[in-house]
Amino acid sequence: MGTPLVTVISVSYNHSRYIKENLDSIKNQTYKNIQLIVGDDASSDNSAKVFQEWLQSNNYDAITNFHNINTGLATMLNECIELAEGKYVKIIASDDYLHPESIENCVAAMEKSGDEYGMIFTDFWAIDNNNQSTELFLQYNSHNHFFNSDGSLKKDQLVKYNCIIAPTVLMRKDALISTGKYEPHILLEDHDRWLRINEIKKILFINKKLAYYRVLPTSVTNTRNERMIEEDLYIRMKYDKTGINKSNLFHYISTKYRNSEKIPALIKNEYQQYPFRVKRLTFALKNNISPFLYYLLLKFGKKIK
Structure with missing residues (x-):
């Protein structure tokens, strides 16, 4: 297997408490050919400063995209994607983090599977704000009807139900680019992106827990x-x-x-x-x-x- 460049985009909005753990998990990947892009959308909790301090103390190269005015996640992501050079792109909120073998496993599966696949996702651990395990509605082992015999996701299942957790995803950059930019007026930008790719490509699943998804108390109005x-x-x-x-x-x-x-x-x-x-x-x-x-x-x- 080759080791194509993977762009990891870590974005924050008031996630300063979790940034170090997020970046540590990227640095500690067994897969090393990574381009890191970090972005902050005008957080009020010094997230940009935490990013900068970690990069400096770890002597880790990264492209930074820090906003002085809040523009929304879609604008932030579109700007970061324009800077991406990798064959594959992973977008992760900076309050989530990765298993050390996450990128290695995903790249290996995608390289083996061929160009008909536009993205891959995996199982995950759900955690709370103190890194304790928490319950989440989604259990893949009890939903085998989601998948085809070749391990790909059934297209109509994703239309019915968003069964993909964002930090587990690795996308082909060409699939990401060909399906257009994120739309600023869409709040559910992840599901919309998965469905765009779902229309033109297959989506692969790895039945391994390779990411930690943080479930925080909601303040949604x-x-x-x-x-x-x-x-x-x-x-x-x-x-x-x-x-x-x-x-x-x-x-x-x-x-x-x-x-x-x-x-x-x-x-x-x-x-x-x-x-x-x-x-x-x-x-x-x-x-x-x-x-x-x-x-x-x-x-x-x-x-x-």
């Missing part, structure tokens, strides 16, 4: 949480080629309509273009009929198809 739910539905509509999300999407939108709740324009517009839309719901959305008439349309009309 109700407004932001609602927006993330809306984005999740939008993304799953946008990339659905088989109708795997038809029932869930119909239930969400139809329930809101019947309860006279506002349906976001993003969802409303995308649903009317969705190949597996339910015609009666589409009719209601287009003509803005009353919830009561919509109820009657469902109750006394023909079976929904």
Whole structure:
């Protein structure tokens, strides 16, 4: 196996407490042909200073991208990717960290698998802010239906459910570049990226725990949480080629309509273009009929198809 260059992009937003552990895990990789890029999006906790002090004390070469004004993760990532020189790119939030053999295992599998694969991901450990093991909903061993016999991820499973944990991922740079830049208005930038690659390439899985994913207490506001739910539905509509999300999407939108709740324009517009839309719901959305008439349309009309 060759040792192609791997670009690791470590990005922080108020992660100063965890940066040293993150960078130590990159330095201690058994795979050594690494280009390191570190970025900070105008943190208020001296993250940039912690990055600089670690790089200096470890005499470790890295490209730095430190913002004085917060621009959002998408802008930060797009700038860092433009600096990437590796055949492969790993993007990791600086509160997560890697198993020493993470990159070596992923590169070996990708080099063996061929160009039809655009990225690879692995199993992981979920940890809290004190590095103690914590529970997470995702257990790959109980979800064998996610995968094909060759170890690749089934394309429709990723459309149905984001089953990929970001710090485990290694992407081919050409797949990353060919699927476009990160969009600033998208909060779920990871899932959107995986789905873009999923449309043009296979995605490989290694059934080994090779990254530590930190699950922190959430401070997400109700407004932001609602927006993330809306984005999740939008993304799953946008990339659905088989109708795997038809029932869930119909239930969400139809329930809101019947309860006279506002349906976001993003969802409303995308649903009317969705190949597996339910015609009666589409009719209601287009003509803005009353919830009561919509109820009657469902109750006394023909079976929904």
